Amino acid sequence: MAQSFKKIVIFGVGLIGGSFALALRKAHAVSEVVGFGRSAATLEQARQLGIIDRIGEDVACEVADADLVLLATPVGQMAELMARISPHLGAHTLVTDGGSTKGDVVAAARANMGGRISQFVPAHPIAGAEKSGAAAAMADLYVGKKVVLTPLPENSNESVARVRLAWEACDAVVSELTAEQHDAVFAAVSHLPHLLSFALVHDLAQRDDRDLLLSFAASGFRDFTRIAASSPEMWRDISLANREALLRELQAYIGELTMMSSALEAGDAARLEQIFRTARELRAGWAERQGQ
Incomplete structure (x- = not known):
């Protein structure tokens, strides 16, 4: 693929953001990747691993001439990031995200991006792993995986097409839903299963004979509880962010x-x-x- 993006800025260079960068590099779709994050050690590791070219220092400067900005942080951090970057976005800079919930992310964008809201095209890559951090990033994470875009009424067709192009360059299969449809669907097929897996393991953790029980656990337990190894902080945020749809599924x-x-x-x-x-x-x- 010819280089479609001269410069991409990524906030959060772990599994989701790092894999996005590596996939675009593999496709020769990007010239330069700049990374921001809360951990200097993680950013330096991402640079050494070839995920990013540079560690960003000045947010305003970096987003001003970026073609695309990816918010790959936990959804709870996105509102603050949107407020930071919005005043400095270039006229043609697009912003997308990798959040697992969309209603709250869209609400945060509307509250913090003001007149720049048309430049934000929400997205959710349906890919992941139990491991996290820059070292977990892989160039083929999105190959054949679904990515859901939830375009806003303010988005131009061209903006949506550009964000679609980025994910398709990662060899992902891109679909579109409304934010409301997205959150209802994933409450049923993703968020509820995680809740149930955590609940089963938590139940066993409270028992005095848990070591005896676990000594006989086999493939059924392993397969059902695999996702209980996921990040507690991330799933706390996802559960609360999508609590209305998740409560409906839980009651069912x-x-x-x-x-x-x-x-x-x-x-x-x-x-x-x-x-x-x-x-x-x-x-x-x-x-x-x-x-x-």
Whole structure:
């Protein structure tokens, strides 16, 4: 790919931001990457790993002539960053993000970007790993993975197309939803599963015989609880940011558990088998479509 972006500025050069930079470098789609972050050690590591060319020092100077700015920090930090960069954005500088929730990020942008709101195109790359930090970044993280854009009414078609181009250069598959659709969808298929995984492990952690229980845990426990190894701070923020949609999904799940509890109490084998069969068929169809 011909160099589509002369300069990209990334706030947060860990897994998401670092992988974005590496993927664009691999595609020869960017000339220069400048990194900002809260940890000088992480930034220096990112520079040594070839993720960024330079460690940014002056935010106003760097964003003024950037083609694209990526906010790859926890969503709780984005409002402050938007307020810092907005007065200094160049006329053609676009801003996007990698946040796992969109309603709160859009609200933060509207509160802090003022007349620059048309330059912000929200996004969510559906890719990740349990490891974090610059050392976890990889050039192929987004290959074949979904990235959801949630364009604003103020965004021009050209701006959305430019942000789409950046993610497609990472070999991602780009889709579009509204922010509201995004948060409802991911409450069901991402945020709730994380909540349930954390809840199961937390339950075991409170038990006196947890070491005995874990000594017999095998692949089922490992697969179900893998995502409980994710960042507690990040998932605290995601859960609170999307709490309304997540509460709706949690209540629906409690209803499912209540139904299964009633079937167990009644010894209703047919009902249990029907629940399990319906779930198995849906899971098998989904896995087949995913090539798994």
